[in-house]
Amino acid sequence: xxxxxxxxxxxxxxxxxxxxxxxxxxxxxxxxxxxxxxxxxxxxxxxxxxxxxxxxxxxxxxxxxxxxxxxxxxxxxxxxxxxxxxxxxxxxxxxxxxxxxxxxxxxxxxxxxxxxxxxxxxxxxxxxxxxxxxxxxxxxxxxxxxxxxxxxxxxxxxxxxxxxxxxxxxxxxxxxxxxxxxxxxxxxxxxxxxxxxxxxxxxxxxxxxxxxxxxxxxxxxxxxxxxxxxxxxxxxxxxxxxxxxxxxxxxxxxxxxxxxxx
Numbered sequence: 001x002x003x004x005x006x007x008x009x010x011x012x013x014x015x016x017x018x019x020x021x022x023x024x025x026x027x028x029x030x031x032x033x034x035x036x037x038x039x040x041x042x043x044x045x046x047x048x049x050x051x052x053x054x055x056x057x058x059x060x061x062x063x064x065x066x067x068x069x070x071x072x073x074x075x076x077x078x079x080x081x082x083x084x085x086x087x088x089x090x091x092x093x094x095x096x097x098x099x100x101x102x103x104x105x106x107x108x109x110x111x112x113x114x115x116x117x118x119x120x121x122x123x124x125x126x127x128x129x130x131x132x133x134x135x136x137x138x139x140x141x142x143x144x145x146x147x148x149x150x151x152x153x154x155x156x157x158x159x160x161x162x163x164x165x166x167x168x169x170x171x172x173x174x175x176x177x178x179x180x181x182x183x184x185x186x187x188x189x190x191x192x193x194x195x196x197x198x199x200x201x202x203x204x205x206x207x208x209x210x211x212x213x214x215x216x217x218x219x220x221x222x223x224x225x226x227x228x229x230x231x232x233x234x235x236x237x238x239x240x241x242x243x244x245x246x247x248x249x250x251x252x253x254x255x256x257x258x259x260x261x262x
Contacts, residue, residue, distance in 0.1 A: 002118035003044040009076035010100030012052035033103035040107035081194040091192030104233040123224040124193035128184035130231040
C-alpha cells in the first residue's frame with residue numbers, strides 16, 4: 001500500500017452550528033470522533049488543521065497532531081495546502097481531505113481513495129461518486145458529475161447532467177438513473193496540485209456553479225472518480241444531523257460498498 005497522509009480541516013466558525021467541531025456527540029467532541037476514525041485508516045500521518053486552540057487541544061488528546069492555520073482561508077483545500085507547506089511534504093505525496101464534520105466516514109473508503117490516486121499517474125486528484133437518485137438529479141443541492149470511459153471527471157454541476165434530451169421534455173420526465181452520478185465531496189490530492197491550486201485565480205465556472213473543484217478542471221488537471229454503490233453516511237450540518245450521527249455511533253462503523261475501485 002502506498003503511504004498517504006490525512007488532513008482534517010476544522011474551523012471553529014460555522015453559520016449553522018457555531019463551534020461545530022467541539023459540539024458533543026455521545027460524550028465526546030465531534031472532532032475527537034473524527035480523529036479516532038481517521039486513525040483507523042492507517043495513514044502515515046494524520047493532522048488536524050484548525051484556526052482554534054481548543055480544537056487543537058482536543059485533537060492532540062486523541063493522539064493526532066494539530067497545527068494552527070490561518071483564519072483567512074476560504075476553503076478546506078487552502079487550509080490543507082498550508083499544512084503541506086508547513087510540514088514540507090513532497091509534491092508527489094498523497095493527502096486525503098477528511099472534513100472535520102465527517103465522524104462516520106469509512107476509513108476503508110479513505111484508503112481506497114488514496115490508493116486509487118496512487119495507482120494513477122495521469123490524475124492529480126481523486127474523488128468519489130455514487131449513483132444519483134431521481135430527486136438528486138433535479139436538486140441543485142446535490143452535485144452531479146459526468147464521467148468519461150475511464151472514470152475521469154468531465155464536468156461537475158448542480159444542474160441535471162447529462163440532460164436527457166428526449167426524456168426530459170415533458171412536464172413529468174421519464175428518468176432512468178443509470179447514467180447519473182452524485183458527487184461525494186471527499187478528495188485525495190497530490191501535494192503539487194495543492195501548491196498550484198492556491199496560486200490560481202477563481203475560475204469563471206467555479207463562480208457560476210459555486211463548486212471549487214471546477215477550478216481544477218478549468219486549469220487542465222485530471223480528476224479520477226472512484227464510484228461506490230452507496231454514498232457514505234452524511235456529515236453534520238444541523239442539530240438534527242448531530243442526533244442522527246449520535247444514534248449511528250452506537251452501532252457499527254458504516255462501510256460503503258465499492259464498485260470500480262482499485
